[in-house]
Amino acid sequence: MKIKTVGIIGTGTMGLGMAHVFAQAGRNVVAVKATPGSTEKAEATLAGGFSRLVDRGKMEASERDAILDRVTVTTDEGAVADCELVVESIIEDIATKKALFERLEDICTPEALLTSNTSTLSVTAMMAVCKHRGRVAGLHFFNPAPVMKLVEIIHAFETTDTTLQVLDEFCKDIGKDPVIVQDTTGFIVNRLLTPYMLNAIRMLERGTGTIESIDQAMKLGAGLPMGPFELADYIGLDVVEAMSSNIFEDVRSEHHAPPHTLTRLRQLGYLGRKTKKGFYDYSQKPPVQNPDLAHPFA
């Protein structure tokens, strides 16, 4: 099956990042804004991403225009009816996602592949509300989607081999390097990355180092593009806490529970880059470590 038109439900960072990738790879995209409000901001964000490439001489303006012509942003979920593939990227709440999959079963053809970009929720739980279960899988992209090469294709309990094969070919076709992963909490990357970030936070709480020294150590000593605090701020502290809670819920090991500092920052609404404050204060250029976290407070 050739996937020509892709539906995306949710126009947050990941939804728009995937829209960017699919449209640039020549696919038609129907992106559905899942929360109330107009589509203007999502359209402007998408156009802005391609315009930056034009400004930096990486893309002709005519190519940008042709790519944007392939994308429809809408508030109408029914607009994904003719898509061969739908990826949901809505709020990380299992009840909301299950309700969406139930609706997609009615909206889409029985052959359409229905997938989730969830970070740590069970794809099998979403599959369970569907009549045609073999076509349900996970399709987990990484932020920033246009840059990160990996896609985890999640093999849920009743996902068929044909579905996995079509998704594998699709990912390779759009320039990604996919891996197939069994449907376990956090899959591969988040299952390893989440405890790594939690351990860094506990290390900060113990006073082993500062935010900056721990980040610098991991960048220079382990060859990573971002240190654990930069990464947590980049992902979003609400997302990191939710991933931690979901993994903890599954494995029930204290090691995976959200540390005190993470929860406190989230309670204060300091969610990282998107709120301009988290482990770092992004109102300063260059960002400085959040002064309230300069002392251990476990």
Ligand code: 3HC
């Ligand atoms: N959209 C499009 N392109 C982008 C981009 C974006 N949002 N952000 C960066 N880029 C491009 C730049 O245009 C640049 O391209 P060029 O080399 O062709 O000019 C290239 O990426 C490098 O960008 P910069 O020079 O601006 O900055 P850096 O070299 O510092 O790289 C980074 C930025 C790619 C974000 C790098 O720091 C990185 O790889 N960080 C780690 C990201 C990571 O680990 N992501 C995974 C998070 S976990 C996740 O997503 C799972 C989820 O379930 C939570």
